[in-house]
Amino acid sequence: MARGRSHWLVKSEPDAFSWDQQVANGVEPWTGVRNHMAKANLQAMKKGDLAFFYHSNIGKEIVGVVEVVREAYPDPTVGPDDPKGEWVCVDVKAVGPMPQPVTLAAIKADPAFTELALVRQSRLSVMPVSAEHWRKLCRMGGWKE
DNA sequence: GCCAACGTTGGC
DNA sequence: GCCAACGTTGGC
Numbered sequence: 001m002a003r004g005r006s007h008w009l010v011k012s013e014p015d016a017f018s019w020d021q022q023v024a025n026g027v028e029p030w031t032g033v034r035n036h037m038a039k040a041n042l043q044a045m046k047k048g049d050l051a052f053f054y055h056s057n058i059g060k061e062i063v064g065v066v067e068v069v070r071e072a073y074p075d076p077t078v079g080p081d082d083p084k085g086e087w088v089c090v091d092v093k094a095v096g097p098m099p100q101p102v103t104l105a106a107i108k109a110d111p112a113f114t115e116l117a118l119v120r121q122s123r124l125s126v127m128p129v130s131a132e133h134w135r136k137l138c139r140m141g142g143w144k145e
Numbered sequence: 146g147c148c149a150a151c152g153t154t155g156g157c
Numbered sequence: 158g159c160c161a162a163c164g165t166t167g168g169c
Contacts, residue, residue, distance in 0.1 A: 035152080123166050
């Protein structure tokens with residue numbers, strides 16, 4: 001793994017924005033985050049970091065990998081009442097699909113993941129993934145790093 | 146469709 | 158500053 005590179009997991013409801021759309025668009029601004037913990041995670045992302053793309057609600061599985069191509073900047077989708085710069089977004093690029101999507105059920109079934117934020121804080125939409133968890137999830141999904 | 150978790154809002 | 162009410166997210 002490259003020096004200091006961090007790993008993440010981002011969630012999207014496929015009804016709102018799906019992996020297929022991410023692939024079709026290539027680079028896409030990751031907007032709409034309105035939670036302070038998730039915002040702090042967005043701000044900690046560095047260019048070149050990788051993130052799992054997770055489908056919430058429908059599918060409930062990791063379906064692909066994206067790369068951060070632009071670090072945090074003001075979210076242009078804020079409402080007129082929100083102060084400018086209150087919320088941020090990053091740009092992410094589709095890297096590739098998980099050969100074998102990793103389901104939430106499979107993750108929950110493995111005691112190694114009890115500390116994973118996806119399990120512990122089910123409502124958090126942008127979260128860090130430890131190097132160990134990243135490696136293991138890649139292995140489960142057939143992803144070649 | 147229901148409910149638990151949790152963040153936000155508003156009355157006091 | 159506390160806490161009940163309410164809204165949203167997301168798993169089941």
